[in-house]
Amino acid sequence: MIAIDYIVEGLKEAIKLLIGFDQEIYEIIFLSLFISTSATIIASIIFIPIGIHLGIKEFKRKRALSRMLYTFMSIPSVVVGLLVAIILSRRGPLGKFDLMYTPKAMIIAQTLLVTPLILGLTYSLAKNRGKEIESIGKTLGAGRKDIILLIIKELKIDLIVNVVTAFSRAISEVGAVMIVGGNIRRKTRVITTTISLMKSMGDYPMAIALGIVLLFISFLVNSIIYKYTGED
């Protein structure tokens, strides 16, 4: 009985927070979106061209690279968080920049987290479908850079789906942002860390509200994927 009451109360409060435009909750949502979007964009800009280049290039250890990429694609986020924490901590190699427990550290961790995903998905896409496009580009006189741009444009739809997939991995992970961000109120608190650390009663409605928001985001993300894959 009491448990049900909690949930009902929580839901009521949650809806109040959302439609009442509670400042703190919108700060949390905004920070989450900002961090995961930044990480996805940074990883995409750097690693989509590299993934395409590797996908269409012939070289010896191609099989080994595939296997390594697929392994890293499912790396646990806490491992990434730990790794970044070691590098950024006071006594770590990048300790002097004092980035630990800041949004910047969280962006770095999530960039690292989605990089194997972007690289691996782009790579396998280019390996399967890039060759033919490369051939046509070559016969028409395109150089390396123009060919990579051409492949990006030709495979645009599949690439968007990959980027969205990476974003949804970033926005829904807890481990990495928790470790390097520290879930500091009004500074590094994001949707998933709030939900996972709803220690006090005060956080309970907020956690439910954020759960709803997260569900809504993943609904949006899946609609995008469905729209593009359904269309083709």
Add this chain to the structure above:
Amino acid sequence: MYIKIEGLKKYYSDKLILDIERLEIEEGRITGLIGPNGSGKTTLMRIISGLDLDFTGNIEYNHSPLNEDIYKKMTLVTQKPYLFRRRVYENIEFPLKVRRIDKGIRRKKVEEIMERFQIEDLKNKKGHLLSGGESQKVSLARALVFEPELLLLDEPTSNIDPESMKIMESQIIRFNEETKGTVLIVTHNIEQAKRLCDRIIHLDWGKVIS
């Protein structure tokens, strides 16, 4: 462009696909390449175009080996045309764009070639949505727009209506006459080979037989 092939051998996993002792393609002429299915015509075209570098033997282009400069002066129209997911206009513009030709000149050339091929009405259609015959016309136009010195055509008119075939053949002849560009064309159609070509090469079992 003058092509000389010597001692060319090409294997696909132990199977000898091409074995050409000596073959010359004369500059400024239209040469036909005919032979049964599987005789290695497409393979030879891919090798000459520089797409397939996995062979032994020697190929000279204007008395020199393949280099960046030569590679930019030739083109291959593949058996199965592949058009980009963009407008037909932009498809044809592509080879000019990668050669960093001015926008104004690009527009003039693209419009001129579309008029010659009578495909102005396709201008704004998406390349990947065209029919087989339309794609073949557009892909030939895209190859001719930058006036290559060597034009390699792999069955360019295989599934096309007679009207379009006539246009394409006359454009190939016109290109050869006006720019003195060398043409090597694979065809199944003996009549077409007779209509177009100054010389015909028969390929069978990977060997040149006449």
